[in-house]
Amino acid sequence: MSSLTDIHSHILPFMDDGADSVEMSIHMLEIMKEQGVERVVATPHFYPHKEKNVKSFLEKRQNSYEKLMSSDPPISDILLGAEVSVEKDISDLENINLLAIQNTDLFLFELQYKSFSDWMLEEIDNISTAYKLTSVIAHIHRYIPFYTKPDFEKVLQSDSVFQVNAEAFGNFRESHFVKKLIKNDFPLAFGSDSHNLSDRKPNWSLLKKKLNQSEIDKAMALFESHLK
Numbered sequence: 001m002s003s004l005t006d007i008h009s010h011i012l013p014f015m016d017d018g019a020d021s022v023e024m025s026i027h028m029l030e031i032m033k034e035q036g037v038e039r040v041v042a043t044p045h046f047y048p049h050k051e052k053n054v055k056s057f058l059e060k061r062q063n064s065y066e067k068l069m070s071s072d073p074p075i076s077d078i079l080l081g082a083e084v085s086v087e088k089d090i091s092d093l094e095n096i097n098l099l100a101i102q103n104t105d106l107f108l109f110e111l112q113y114k115s116f117s118d119w120m121l122e123e124i125d126n127i128s129t130a131y132k133l134t135s136v137i138a139h140i141h142r143y144i145p146f147y148t149k150p151d152f153e154k155v156l157q158s159d160s161v162f163q164v165n166a167e168a169f170g171n172f173r174e175s176h177f178v179k180k181l182i183k184n185d186f187p188l189a190f191g192s193d194s195h196n197l198s199d200r201k202p203n204w205s206l207l208k209k210k211l212n213q214s215e216i217d218k219a220m221a222l223f224e225s226h227l228k
């Protein structure tokens with residue numbers, strides 16, 4: 001059994017619509033620890049149109065991380081990353097590569113909750129190619145209401161890792177979709193995408209209940225193969 005890494009979380013305090021205090025961050029990490037998580041990737045939202053620039057976002061993230069670490073969190077293996085919203089021309093943004101997940105070649109992209117357009121994959125491909133990164137598409141099942149079957153085919157044919165939120169297993173349609181990805185051997189990564197202690201709290205127990213250990217282990221091994 002491999003150790004669990006949560007690849008998508010909003011545990012950093014004061015960054016986005018996730019944890020709004022250090023206490024909340026600590027409590028979220030306590031729940032994750034109880035659920036067997038040993039490593040957490042902190043992925044605060046990065047919306048290019050809202051941020052001044054990448055460097056100022058990284059400073060904000062570093063301050064948040066230091067506040068959390070000075071409170072002795074129950075999980076200390078925290079890698080810094082970001083959930084980068086795919087907007088037009090993001091690949092031209094200075095220092096965009098610095099938003100890759102620390103100590104890995106992985107880069108978490110969030111697609112928009114609207115109809116698919118080819119430019120989205122072009123932006124992702126531009127960044128991955130220019131900086132030799134592997135794209136991770138956040139919560140692939142959340143685009144079901146917006147994408148047609150051919151749209152999904154294009155996204156799934158991209159050279160990416162597909163991230164799945166634990167919550168997918170609480171929804172019939174999403175769970176069916178994810179099971180098909182597992183059956184067809186798509187490269188997957190799992191995360192809680194937890195934001196708080198109420199409606200979006202860490203929920204690894206659900207994922208562990210619905211998947212075989214070998215299916216979980218496979219995704220964890222994939223993540224570890226991208227660690228530097």
Ligand SMILES: [Fe+2]
Binds near residue numbers: 083
């Ligand atoms: Fe997220």
